[in-house]
Amino acid sequence: MPEHTLAPAPHPVPKRSAVRSLLRLWPYVRPVRWFLAGSVCAALLASCAALLVPLVLRRIVDGPVAHHDTAALWPPAGLLLLLGLTEAGLFGVRRWLVARPLSRVERTLRGDLYARLQRLPVSFHDRWASGQLLSRATSDLFTLRLFLAFALVFLIVNSATFLTGVAIMFSLDWRLGLILVLPAAPLVVLCSFFEARYSSVARRAQDQIGDLATVMEESVLGIRILKAFGRHRTMARRFRDQARELRSTELRKARLLADLWAVIVGLPELALGVALCVGCVLVAHGHLTAGTLVAFLSTALALRWPVESLGWLLAYSNEAATASDRFFEVMDARPAEEQDTPRTDLRPEGAEPDGIRFTGVGFRYPDAPPDTPDLLRGVDLHIRPGETMALVGATGSGKTTLTALLPRLYDATAGTITLDGTDIRDLPRQRLRELVAVAFEEPTLFSASVRENVLMGAPEAGPQALERALDTAQADFTRRLPEGVDTQVGEQGLSLSGGQRQRLALARAVVGSPGFLVLDDPLSALDVHTEALVENALRQVLAGTTALVVAHRPSTVLLADRVALLADGRISAVGTHQELLESCPAYRELMSGDPADRVREGSTAR
Missing domain, CATH: 3.40.50.300 (P-loop containing nucleotide triphosphate hydrolases)
Structure with missing residues (x-):
């Protein structure tokens, strides 16, 4: 281990907008942009099919129902069935369009993150807890994929559906439409306030997940030490404390989301109740047809999901923005410098080796x-x-x-x-x-065979080089393993003794001569x-x-x-060893374990 004190894992919280954080994903999204666009189009067409249902209901109520014409009811009823099947089919197409492409995006993100971690200097890894890096490579990238596949699509689709539905409601009756649109202003203010509060809590939760992963990893890798010293209960308490902190943060997220949802659901429902009362009065006085009121209310009910999902979509978008920030914190770290045109010769031509x-x-x-x-x-x-x-x-x-x-x-x-x-x-x-x-x-050692671990030092080395390296390291125990050099040594090589692991590490160093x-x-x-x-x-x-x-x-x-x-x-x-023993008191002290003055006194006495 490096002879210095490790710093704790950094938890930077950059001040930036969620939109700007998510836009950084564009280079990864660009290759699949047409699949995403197709998914949005399919979802939009499905939503349009749903919004046509109230207009068909209006025709049914004001036509066959009002005139008691049962025969005329079948064509619009068939149209309703067709619209329902179309909506279901289009949503199926939407999922089919994005499932495979976005899994490739996640794979690319994870591959780039892993490649960057391999290029970053050791000093970077000294500062970062492994659990923080692990959570970025797993849960954060999963969050980003779900955002691209679902939240992003429905932020666009639900916004367009809401605007289209509002336009339909105003075309049916502007007075009722105005009643339902009035809650929009307080909702915008509330969502802005929510976004600022929720993003901070979401970042804290994702960092705590990384810390919890670190504790779990350390407990698993150090299980022998914990059991040997009877400290498993101490580590369990530490895990419970951090899990409790994470639970508290998640509950804070839930409370924020619940408050937002209560207002998002409550205000439109209140407006819908007022619109229903006003609409009934208008129908009673002959200023509005029953079919128009049914179509208006059906359209308003069709808009409940786009409005009520706003809280969830905003919350998930903030979590995705935080995940994007955490991903790019690693990607933005400066990798070890790679020279563009380095010299490949070991020494100037004609020069003698200098060691x-x-x-x-x-x-x-x-x-x-x-x-x-x-x-x-x-x-x-x-x-x-x-x-x-x-x-x-x-x-x-x-x-x-x-x-x-x-x-x-x-x-x-x-x-x-x-x-x-x-x-x-x-x-x-x-x-x-x-x-x-x-x-x-x-x-x-890595979770691989003895052969793979040793040849990591020289992948091109052949069987003879492998045997020589094992002989040099006196690692003849490998031949007695169940499958010889093809035996898997397990995670961290813990199935082997400390001396066996050290001999394999020595063989890895010398295998390539x-x-x-x-x-x-x-x-x-x-x-x-x-x-x-x-x-x-x-x-x-x-x-x-x-x-x-x-x-x-x-x-x-x-x-x-x-x-x-x-x-x-x-x-x-x-x-040489003998020269330093004779001339260097500090060296004599180091080799003998006795203070230098005692060594000198002993020499004088002799």
């Missing part, structure tokens, strides 16, 4: 407190071609960080690092990471017997590569040709 050279290298983590010094300050170190250099230092001195700079998991904030004379910033990242192989102290090798205390989880076997095999690998090995034990130090001591952010001493 690995650190010159004035400095580094500080972006989240480090401003009043603290840089972790690395002017590191100068030269590892000659074919040489193995052991890097030692006290815990927290920056050894792991220095090794992470070589494959550019982090970028140095000062100075230069060169491979055979070429600045690593002049190399394509892919090429750099083909040249530099890494084995970390904490081995990470890299020109440059970085090993971060690669033998810490091995027993003494296995460690000796791995060291003997590893010496053959190190003889043909330029290597930097982080070491904490003398046995690992002895693998190296020379040793570098990192202290106070700088390389304070370089030499």
